[in-house]
Every structure is written in structure tokens, then in C-alpha cells.
Amino acid sequence: MSDAKRRVAEAAAELVEPGMRLGLGTGSTAALFIEALGRRVADGLDLPPAAATSRASEDAARRAGIAIIDMMGPDAPAELDLAIDGADEADPRLSLIKGGGASLLREKIVEALARRFVVIIDESKVVEQLGAFPLPVEIVPFGWASTAHLIRSRLGVEPQLREARGEVLKTDNGNFILDLPFGTIADPEATARTLAGIPGVVEHGLFIGMASEALVSDGQNVRRLTPA
The missing domain is CATH 3.40.50.1360 (Rossmann fold)
Structure with a gap:
């Protein structure tokens, strides 16, 4: 392409x-x-x-x-x-x-x-429906596993900590990325609201x-x- x-x-x-x-x-x-x-x-x-x-x-x-x-x-x-x-x-x-x-x-x-x-x-x-591409979520490093647990419990998806070259990837802001493999996101607006309300989440990739x-x-x- x-x-x-x-x-x-x-x-x-x-x-x-x-x-x-x-x-x-x-x-x-x-x-x-x-x-x-x-x-x-x-x-x-x-x-x-x-x-x-x-x-x-x-x-x-x-x-x-x-x-x-x-x-x-x-x-x-x-x-x-x-x-x-x-x-x-x-x-x-x-x-x-x-x-x-x-x-x-x-x-x-x-x-x-x-x-x-x-x-x-x-x-x-x-695409007709978002979600086949795993949804990136930027989170603070402190308590990242706890933040992942909150995402898992509230959204029913298994977060994957993003790595690069065998190490945890850090963004330009010094944060971590969790990728959320939804498959499909039935309600992007509701998903965005849920993520915005989780402590430790800095921003999500739903625009x-x-x-x-x-x-x-x-x-x-x-x-x-x-x-x-």
C-alpha cells in the first residue's frame, strides 16, 4: 500500500x-x-x-x-x-x-x-466497525499492572503491555502503552467514557x-x- x-x-x-x-x-x-x-x-x-x-x-x-x-x-x-x-x-x-x-x-x-x-x-x-486493530491506551508507569486490572475488570478485555526491541516501550512522554484487543468495539463512545474514568489512564486512541x-x-x- x-x-x-x-x-x-x-x-x-x-x-x-x-x-x-x-x-x-x-x-x-x-x-x-x-x-x-x-x-x-x-x-x-x-x-x-x-x-x-x-x-x-x-x-x-x-x-x-x-x-x-x-x-x-x-x-x-x-x-x-x-x-x-x-x-x-x-x-x-x-x-x-x-x-x-x-x-x-x-x-x-x-x-x-x-x-x-x-x-x-x-x-x-x-472499516465498518472499529476494534480489529487493538486499541492503544497510554498509561502512567506507576501502578501500570493495577491500571491494566481495572481496564480488564471494567471492559472485559485483556490488556497487552506494548514492548519494542525486547523492552517495555516508552512514549515521548515517558508513559507506557496498553493495547486492547477488542475484536469489535460495539459502542466507541461508551468505551471512551469508561477508559477516561480509570485512574492511571492518560489518554486512549479513540478519536x-x-x-x-x-x-x-x-x-x-x-x-x-x-x-x-
Whole structure:
């Protein structure tokens, strides 16, 4: 699906207008968007510094010649014009599962600031019902097993602590990720509310009511989806 990802990334880069305040997503498709946007910047597109959703995206943006806002500082924006990011799943209402790249907290902060949030995905990410992709949940390290127990008891799913290279993965924020293999999520809103009420949960990967539209490619064409 590399051709599909590249096509939606390039289509998304064409949405950017001079002077737009941007949010830059994280992941393989978002990285291609940053590359495509960098080519437009090199051709003269004038942009203010953008908000990146991970250290990886910050690095990619700098390599592409895109200036970055310090989101840890007092000048972090109150609003953005446009955010572009991928997703692990998108249903007909454009409710999303995100967090496969372990950047869901920063992604949700940045994308909540955007007046327009465009999701860029290939056809394999479009689903009728969320849940086949395990739902990422960012949690604080303290008492992580206790938090996993609370999730298990309240949602009836067995959390899996995410590892990378044989060690527990830590997010850019120093937190852990639990992946929840639901299979299907019958009620995403109720699941989101339950997770938000569990001590130790920092953020979950359900992005509900946030996406304005999606650009979807099969490798040949790009189509536009809006929430059903």
C-alpha cells in the first residue's frame, strides 16, 4: 500500500495554503505528507512554524525544511488551521483508532486544536466497525499492572503491555502503552467514557467526532470521505 500512502500524502499536501498554521501527524503516511509538504516549502510555500505530534515528526519536519513550534513552551498555539494525520482504523462516521505509532496523546492534543482535521489513509484502514486493530491506551508507569486490572475488570478485555526491541516501550512522554484487543468495539463512545474514568489512564486512541474528512487511496485514485 506504499503507492496509496504516497498518493494521499501528496493530495493532502496540496490542501495547504500559504500562512496556514499546521498540525503534523505521526506515522508512515504522515511522514510521507511531511516530505511532500517540504517539497512545496522548498518551492516557495510560506508557512509559520508547525506543531508536530512526536519527536520523530519534529525530526522529519526539520529535515524537510519546515519550522516547528515549541509545544513545551508558552507560545504553543490555542488554535491551528489544519491538521493532517493517518489512522489505524476509520469507520463510516470517521471515528478513529489511532496510536499504533505510540503518539496518541500528542496527536490528540494537536488535532483538537485544528479547525480542520484531515485523515489520510489507504483503503485497508476503512472499516465498518472499529476494534480489529487493538486499541492503544497510554498509561502512567506507576501502578501500570493495577491500571491494566481495572481496564480488564471494567471492559472485559485483556490488556497487552506494548514492548519494542525486547523492552517495555516508552512514549515521548515517558508513559507506557496498553493495547486492547477488542475484536469489535460495539459502542466507541461508551468505551471512551469508561477508559477516561480509570485512574492511571492518560489518554486512549479513540478519536471520536474530531475528523473533518478523510482522503483515502487504493493506490490508483484518491477519494474523499466525510462523516456519515
